Amino acid sequence: MGGREQNYVNEAFETNWIAPLGPNVNAFEKSIREELGESVNVAALSSGTAALHLGLELLGVGKGDEVICQSFTFSASANPISYLGAEPIFVDSETETWNISPILLRKAIESRIKGGKKPKAIIAVHLYGMPYKITEVRAVADEFQIPILEDSAEALGSTFQNIPCGTFGDIGILSFNGNKIITTSGGGALVSKNKSYVERAIFLATQARDDAPHYQHSNIGYNYRMSNVLAGIGRGQMEVLSDRVNARRANHQYYKDTLGQFKEIEFLREPEGYFSNRWLSCILTPSYEIREKLRLALLDENVESRPLWKPLHLQPVFKASQHFVDGTSESLFERGLCLPSGSNLTSEELERVVTTIKNVLS
Numbered sequence: 158m159g160g161r162e163q164n165y166v167n168e169a170f171e172t173n174w175i176a177p178l179g180p181n182v183n184a185f186e187k188s189i190r191e192e193l194g195e196s197v198n199v200a201a202l203s204s205g206t207a208a209l210h211l212g213l214e215l216l217g218v219g220k221g222d223e224v225i226c227q228s229f230t231f232s233a234s235a236n237p238i239s240y241l242g243a244e245p246i247f248v249d250s251e252t253e254t255w256n257i258s259p260i261l262l263r264k265a266i267e268s269r270i271k272g273g274k275k276p277k278a279i280i281a282v283h284l285y286g287m288p289y290k291i292t293e294v295r296a297v298a299d300e301f302q303i304p305i306l307e308d309s310a311e312a313l314g315s316t317f318q319n320i321p322c323g324t325f326g327d328i329g330i331l332s333f334n335g336n337k338i339i340t341t342s343g344g345g346a347l348v349s350k351n352k353s354y355v356e357r358a359i360f361l362a363t364q365a366r367d368d369a370p371h372y373q374h375s376n377i378g379y380n381y382r383m384s385n386v387l388a389g390i391g392r393g394q395m396e397v398l399s400d401r402v403n404a405r406r407a408n409h410q411y412y413k414d415t416l417g418q419f420k421e422i423e424f425l426r427e428p429e430g431y432f433s434n435r436w437l438s439c440i441l442t443p444s445y446e447i448r449e450k451l452r453l454a455l456l457d458e459n460v461e462s463r464p465l466w467k468p469l470h471l472q473p474v475f476k477a478s479q480h481f482v483d484g485t486s487e488s489l490f491e492r493g494l495c496l497p498s499g500s501n502l503t504s505e506e507l508e509r510v511v512t513t514i515k516n517v518l519s
C-alpha cells in the first residue's frame with residue numbers, strides 16, 4: 158500500500174457509503190481519467206474479467222460469433238468469449254513485443270472471412286506491460302473494420318509514443334487484482350473514448366435497471382460495479398502509480414545490469430517509442446533445460462520464479478479452438494522465466510536472485 162488508502166477506506170465507513178457506488182468510486186474513476194487523458198471515459202468494475210465480458214457484449218459479440226484473441230496471455234483474456242457462447246480464434250505473437258503478430262492476425266482474419274465468418278472483435282494484450290504493435294494491429298483492424306478490445310490489465314502506466322496504454326482500443330480494460338501494478342485487492346475498469354460504451358457498461362454492470370419507479374428490466378444485467386470501499390484503496394494506489402512503475406523498471410534495470418553479460422540470458426527490449434511498466438521482469442534462456450535449471454535452483458533458495466504464460470491454444474480447455482500460430486509463443490513458454498518483480502523487493506533480495514542465477518550459469 159502507498160499510505161493514504163486507509164484514509165479513503167475510513168471515509169467510506171464514516172459516510173456509510175458501503176455500496177457498489179459512492180464518492181470513492183467517482184474519485185477513483187476521475188483519477189484514472191487524469192492518468193489516461195480527459196478524452197477517456199471510465200467505469201470502475203469488480204474485475205478486469207468483468208470488464209472484458211462487458212466489453213465483448215458492447216461490441217456485439219454473441220452466441221456463435223468468433224473473436225480473435227492473442228494466444229500468449231492469461232486465460233482471463235479469453236474466458237469471457239466463452240461466457241457469451243462465442244468461439245475464440247487464437248493468434249500467435251511476434252518476437253519484438255511478445256504480443257499478437259499483425260501478420261498472423263491478417264492471415265487469421267482473411268482465412269475466417271474465406272470460411273464465411275468475419276471475426277466480431279480482436280482482443281490484443283500488452284503482456285507483462287509491453288505495448289503490442291499498436292500501429293500495425295490498428296491498421297489491420299481498420300482495414301477489415303473489426304473493433305479492438307484492448308486488454309491493458311498488465312499495462313497501467315505503460316505508453317506508446319507517450320500515449321497511455323488502455324486508450325488504443327475501441328474499448329480498453331484495466332485490472333486492479335492483487336497481483337497487478339496497483340491494486341484494489343480485486344477490481345477492474347472498462348475505458349473508452351466512446352462515452353456511450355461506458356454509459357452502457359455502467360448500466361449493464363448495475364443489473365440493467367430501466368428508468369422506472371419499480372424494478373423494470375428489458376436486458377439481462379450483471380452485478381459488476383466496483384465497491385465504494387475498494388475504490389478507496391484504488392484512490393490511494395493511483396497516488397503512487399508512478400512510484401510503482403519506477404520500482405518495477407528499476408528491478409528490470411538491475412537484472413539487466415547484473416545478468417546482461419551472460420549469453421544464456423536475453424531480455425525483452427523496448428522498441429523505439431515503447432515504454433513498458435515492466436510489470437514482470439522476464440528472461441529468455443536458450444532451452445527448456447536451462448530455464449528449468451534456473452527455476453529449480455531459485456526454488457532451492459526459496460525464491461519463486463515462474464514460466465511465462467502458457468499459450469492458450471495449448472491449454473486443455475481450449476484444445477479444440479482454431480489457432481493461427483508459428484511456434485513463437487510456444488518457444489517463449491518453453492524458454493522464458495518471470496523473475497521476482499514486486500515493487501517492494503529489497504536490494505538484498507534482488508542480489509540473492511542474481512547470485513543464484515550467476516552460480517548456475519558460471
Ligand SMILES: *Cc1c(COP(=O)(O)O)cnc(C)c1O
Nearest residue numbers: 204205206231233234310332334
Ligand atoms: C489479470 C489479468 C486479467 C484479468 O483481470 P482480473 O481483474 O484478475 O479479473 C485479464 N487479462 C490479463 C492479461 C491479466 O493479466
